[in-house]
Amino acid sequence: MTPDxxxxxxxxxxxxxxxxxxxxxxxxxxxDxxGxxxxxxxxxxxRxxxxDxxWAHLSGxDxxWADxxxxxxxGxxxxxxxxxGxKNLLSQQGYMQxxxxxxxxxxxxxxxxxxxxxxxxSWRIEPGAIxxxxxxxxxxxxxxxxxxxxxxEWVKRNGGDGDIWKCRIAWKDAPxxxxxxMTDGKIRAERVELIGIVEGVAK
Numbered sequence: 001m002t003p004d005x006x007x008x009x010x011x012x013x014x015x016x017x018x019x020x021x022x023x024x025x026x027x028x029x030x031x032d033x034x035g036x037x038x039x040x041x042x043x044x045x046x047r048x049x050x051x052d053x054x055w056a057h058l059s060g061x062d063x064x065w066a067d068x069x070x071x072x073x074x075g076x077x078x079x080x081x082x083x084x085g086x087k088n089l090l091s092q093q094g095y096m097q098x099x100x101x102x103x104x105x106x107x108x109x110x111x112x113x114x115x116x117x118x119x120x121x122s123w124r125i126e127p128g129a130i131x132x133x134x135x136x137x138x139x140x141x142x143x144x145x146x147x148x149x150x151x152x153e154w155v156k157r158n159g160g161d162g163d164i165w166k167c168r169i170a171w172k173d174a175p176x177x178x179x180x181x182m183t184d185g186k187i188r189a190e191r192v193e194l195i196g197i198v199e200g201v202a203k
């Protein structure tokens with residue numbers, strides 16, 4: 001979609017929102033909007049399911065009640081965007097409850113060390129240790145700073161040949177969890193406790 005075509009869609013959608021008879025509802029499902037400048041655009045109630053919004057500029061955009069199911073938001077700038085009532089955005093709490101087991105002390109997560117990135121020298125890699133890192137809160141960033149952990153299945157697929165560690169994010173540290181919108185099993189947190197190496201896990 002060209003910038004002029006997109007501008008026309010947004011203009012007609014604005015008229016539709018104002019109930020003007022020559023307006024039309026914006027159906028941008030599956031549209032390639034990667035890198036598009038949608039700053040301050042009014043896309044309230046628009047359909048953006050499966051749209052490619054990677055690296056799109058959405059700062060200040062009105063996405064209230066828009067359908068964002070399976071939209072690619074990787075690298076998108078959502079600062080000051082209105083997401084009130086947006087449909088089908090991945091819920092952090094819902095994702096954690098569905099994909100991660102928990103015990104009375106917190107969520108159980110898994111991690112390997114030094115398979116993709118070198119662990120900070122300050123981390124003690126031993127049972128009972130607490131590892132911490134400032135966490136990038138941007139949910140449009142798939143892999144950012146923080147303690148990156150994942151489901152056991154993700155680590156088995158992507159963790160290389162190193163040991164798999166069972167870890168815990170304590171309930172009191174749950175506010176520091178970031179679940180990227182486009183996650184395939186990996187999340188990040190500010191503070192993680194190492195429990196021990198998982199024995200007998202075939203990769």
